[in-house]
Structure formats: C-alpha cells, structure tokens
Amino acid sequence: xxxxxxxxxxxxxxxxxxxxxxxxxxxxxxxxxxxxxxxxxxxxxxxxxxxxxxxxxxxxxxxxxxxxxxxxxxxxxxxxxxxxxxxxxxxxxxxxxxxxxxxxxxxxxxxxxxxxxxxxxxxxxxxxxxxxxxxxxxxxxxxxxxxxxxxxxxxxxxxxxxxxxxxxxxxxxxxxxxxxxxxxxxxxxxxxxxxxxxxxxxxxxxxxxxxxxxxxxxxxxxxxxxxxxxxxxxxxxxxxxxxxxxxxxxxxxxxxxxxxxxxxxxxxxxxxxxxxxxxxxxxxxxxxxxxxxxxxxxxxxxxxxxxxxxxxxxxxxxxxxxxxxxxxxxxxxxxxxxxxxxxxxxxxxx
Numbered sequence: 001x002x003x004x005x006x007x008x009x010x011x012x013x014x015x016x017x018x019x020x021x022x023x024x025x026x027x028x029x030x031x032x033x034x035x036x037x038x039x040x041x042x043x044x045x046x047x048x049x050x051x052x053x054x055x056x057x058x059x060x061x062x063x064x065x066x067x068x069x070x071x072x073x074x075x076x077x078x079x080x081x082x083x084x085x086x087x088x089x090x091x092x093x094x095x096x097x098x099x100x101x102x103x104x105x106x107x108x109x110x111x112x113x114x115x116x117x118x119x120x121x122x123x124x125x126x127x128x129x130x131x132x133x134x135x136x137x138x139x140x141x142x143x144x145x146x147x148x149x150x151x152x153x154x155x156x157x158x159x160x161x162x163x164x165x166x167x168x169x170x171x172x173x174x175x176x177x178x179x180x181x182x183x184x185x186x187x188x189x190x191x192x193x194x195x196x197x198x199x200x201x202x203x204x205x206x207x208x209x210x211x212x213x214x215x216x217x218x219x220x221x222x223x224x225x226x227x228x229x230x231x232x233x234x235x236x237x238x239x240x241x242x243x244x245x246x247x248x249x250x251x252x253x254x255x256x257x258x259x260x261x262x263x264x265x266x267x268x269x270x271x272x273x274x275x276x277x278x279x280x281x282x283x284x285x286x287x288x289x290x291x292x293x294x295x296x297x298x299x300x301x302x303x304x305x306x307x308x309x310x311x312x313x314x315x316x317x318x319x320x321x322x323x324x325x326x327x328x329x330x331x332x333x334x335x336x337x338x339x340x341x342x343x344x345x346x347x348x349x350x
Contacts, residue, residue: 082097
C-alpha cells in the first residue's frame with residue numbers, strides 16, 4: 001500500500017492544494033488502471049472523499065502530532081508531498097517531494113531562515129527518496145542541504161488543464177488587460193509591473209491574497225501615473241481565474257523565488273504570451289516559448305522587452321498553438337507514472 005500525505009488540501013486555491021489534488025488523482029487513476037498498489041490518502045476530515053472512491057482515506061486527528069500509528073506503515077510506502085509536513089515517519093520507505101528552498105531568496109530574518117532550513121533538513125533526514133519539482137530545486141537541495149547520499153530525482157509537475165466552467169469575475173476589465181496571480185508577497189515582485197502600462201491604454205489585474213505589499217505595488221503605479229488602471233482584486237475562485245487567463249492580452253510573472261511556476265503553464269495552456277523572470281526555476285519551465293524580463297528588472301528595459309515580445313507574438317514567433325503545445329508537454333499522468341516507479345523501487349528493495 002502507498003499512503004499519500006495530502007494534509008495540505010486543507011488550504012484551498014493554493015499551489016500546494018492543486019499539486020496534491022492533481023498528482024494524487026493521477027496516481028490513484030494510474031494505480032487503478034494498471035493494477036498498481038492500493039492507495040490510502042492522509043487528509044483532513046473536511047476533505048474526505050475529495051479524490052473519489054478508488055482509494056482509502058486516513059483521517060487526520062490532532063493526537064497524531066504527538067502519537068501517530070506508524071505501525072500501519074509496516075511494509076508500506078509513505079509519500080510526503082510537501083517539504084514542511086505536519087507529521088512524517090522517521091523510518092521506512094518514505095518519499096519526500098521538495099517544491100522549493102525559497103527561504104534562500106526571500107528577505108527573511110536570519111532566525112526564520114534558519115528555522116525553515118532546519119525543517120527541510122529534518123524532512124530529508126527522515127526520507128528514503130527525495131523528489132524535486134525542477135532541476136533548479138534539485139541543485140538548491142544538493143548545494144544547501146545534506147542528502148546523506150540519498151537519490152534526488154526531478155519529476156516535473158503537470159499543467160493544470162481546467163475543465164470546470166468559467167465565470168465573469170467581480171471586476172471585469174473594460175479594455176485589453178495584463179494579468180498575474182499569486183500571493184501578494186515581495187518574492188512575487190509584482191511591484192515591477194505597473195511600468196508596462198506607460199504609453200498605452202491597457203489595464204492590469206493582479207489577483208491573490210492581499211497583504212501590505214499591495215501598497216508597494218500602488219506606489220509604483222503612482223510613479224507612472226497609471227494607478228487608475230492597476231486593479232488588485234484579491235483572492236479569486238478558479239472559475240474567475242480561468243476567465244482572466246482566457247481573456248487577458250498577456251500573462252506576467254516576475255517572481256524571484258519559485259520552485260516551479262504553475263501559473264505560467266496555466267496561461268501558456270491557453271496560448272497566451274507569458275513574460276517571466278530569469279530567476280530560479282522559471283526559465284526551465286517557460287523554455288524558449290516564453291518572453292523574459294531582464295535579470296535586474298530595469299523598468300525602461302522591461303518596457304522594451306514587453307513591446308518586442310508582443311510584436312514577436314503577433315508575428316507568430318512563437319504563436320498561440322506553439323505555446324499551448326509546450327504547456328501540454330507537462331503532464332500529471334507522466335508525473336504519476338514516475339512516482340509509481342519510485343514506490344515500486346522502494347518496495348522491491350525492502
């Protein structure tokens with residue numbers, strides 16, 4: 001049996017939520033269709049049943065933080081899907097997925113940075129097999145943590161192919177608009193974007209949980225006299241997000257701390273031109289089908305990069321079909337097959 005730790009499903013509409021849901025669904029489907037191992041999912045009671053009837057559910061109880069029935073894992077595999085797990089077996093056949101070491105790049109107090117490093121190191125110490133979601137994350141792990149010689153494999157995330165309905169969002173732009181989405185945190189670097197509205201009449205929509213960082217974004221908008229065209233709309237449902245993705249003129253993602261960058265692929269799936277940073281994993285994901293901002297985010301240069309990128313896009317270099325095909329190469333089913341191979345390897349080598 002394989003246990004999938006999907007406890008982070010408790011936080012909806014986040015990157016880790018969709019990682020757990022999409023990967024677990026693909027693993028369960030591949031296992032059921034290919035006579036693979038029995039799957040049991042560890043999650044909160046409120047999420048029980050979310051992954052259908054082809055798996056069992058192990059419901060989280062508060063006492064598990066102190067006393068966990070690890071005997072249920074005897075001769076089984078436990079997959080921890082997040083590098084900061086609530087609980088994790090200390091011995092046995094344990095797979096750990098590491099998404100990023102963003103603490104290396106964020107402006108954090110040193111004690112907070114040290115605490116995050118120690119938590120990831122502890123998870124690695126407990127794991128038998130480590131998976132990174134990008135080559136960049138793998139290099140960060142090998143350069144900054146002690147893997148004790150354990151295997152560290154790259155398995156890319158899949159592209160979220162949204163099949164639900166879309167809905168017109170509460171704020172609907174009145175003209176062509178640029179779009180980005182993510183938590184309003186300094187590492188997302190959204191404050192560099194308002195300059196792109198100078199010299200045109202487009203709007204900009206920034207979606208995601210709001211924080212004090214929103215003030216910095218609007219301060220930058222004032223510099224370029226575009227405050228009336230920058231709209232920070234807060235957290236939005238998936239149906240509204242995909243309306244924005246389908247209807248935007250371009251998608252922007254200047255993040256400086258990213259383990260993968262799922263929103264980039266979501267926009268590319270719709271054939272949209274994406275303008276992203278050259279930092280961390282993003283060039284690995286966007287490849288030669290994305291447009292890039294300069295490393296230092298010089299505003300004048302960004303404006304020119306955006307102008308040239310849009311001109312190239314209108315000339316089909318690359319065009320919508322080519323961009324969409326690139327996104328579809330990232331498959332949750334392919335990721336599931338690779339994880340199942342790891343589970344089998346751990347079981348066979350017991």
